[in-house]
Amino acid sequence: MIASTARSASTSTARSTETRERILSIAAEEFAERGYAGTSIGGIAERAGVGKGLVQYHFKAKVDLALEIVQGAYAQASFANIIGSADPLRGLAAIVTSIRTVARAFREDVRVRAATRLLREHDVIPATFPTPYVSWVAVIAQCLIDAADDGEIPSRENLATEAWHLVANFYGVQEVSQRLTQREDLPERIEEMLEREFILLGVFEPRRFLVESPEDSVQL
Numbered sequence: 001m002i003a004s005t006a007r008s009a010s011t012s013t014a015r016s017t018e019t020r021e022r023i024l025s026i027a028a029e030e031f032a033e034r035g036y037a038g039t040s041i042g043g044i045a046e047r048a049g050v051g052k053g054l055v056q057y058h059f060k061a062k063v064d065l066a067l068e069i070v071q072g073a074y075a076q077a078s079f080a081n082i083i084g085s086a087d088p089l090r091g092l093a094a095i096v097t098s099i100r101t102v103a104r105a106f107r108e109d110v111r112v113r114a115a116t117r118l119l120r121e122h123d124v125i126p127a128t129f130p131t132p133y134v135s136w137v138a139v140i141a142q143c144l145i146d147a148a149d150d151g152e153i154p155s156r157e158n159l160a161t162e163a164w165h166l167v168a169n170f171y172g173v174q175e176v177s178q179r180l181t182q183r184e185d186l187p188e189r190i191e192e193m194l195e196r197e198f199i200l201l202g203v204f205e206p207r208r209f210l211v212e213s214p215e216d217s218v219q220l
Helices: 002-034 041-048 052-058 062-075 091-108 110-120 134-149 159-181 186-201
Strands: none
Touching: 002 041, 002 052, 002 062, 002 110, 041 052, 062 110, 091 110, 091 134, 091 159, 091 186, 134 159, 159 186
């Protein structure tokens, strides 16, 4: 009897978790397509095939869904770009893999796309979101320092500034790609961006860092 009750509780918990994740996925699609103002709890419920009350059981308000999606996206290593100490990549190789992986997330992960749009619309959303790109700029800066130490680029004093501009250029490239092609051309545009940035950085033998296909980047 006890074992049966435990199995029933476990099954119920699994179903609840599955339903919650489905609601989040549908909400992400709605936010990505319609933005915050154009998304409603009712629309999410209808698209998810559940009652509005069930959505509000898991998320009391639309803002709670938005917060969950943004915080969840930024918790992903591939998006937040916290390159772990166990990762063998460093210097320019780490930067290339990092940028290609984030570009891939922008194209393929609807929650990342939703989080990006929600962050753009933060002034109309009654919530405090994490500040984007700060940790990524810091990681890129450290990678540039490593690259200089390894003789991949000339040493200079303004590598933190270079890291800021590298991340800013990425954001601009993906934004224009989104506006013009729905990010269909993003892989090619990112490769062009990397080539240009490496010229500005004075990279020694840049092609050896760019020979890998954009599709060979780290899996999300």
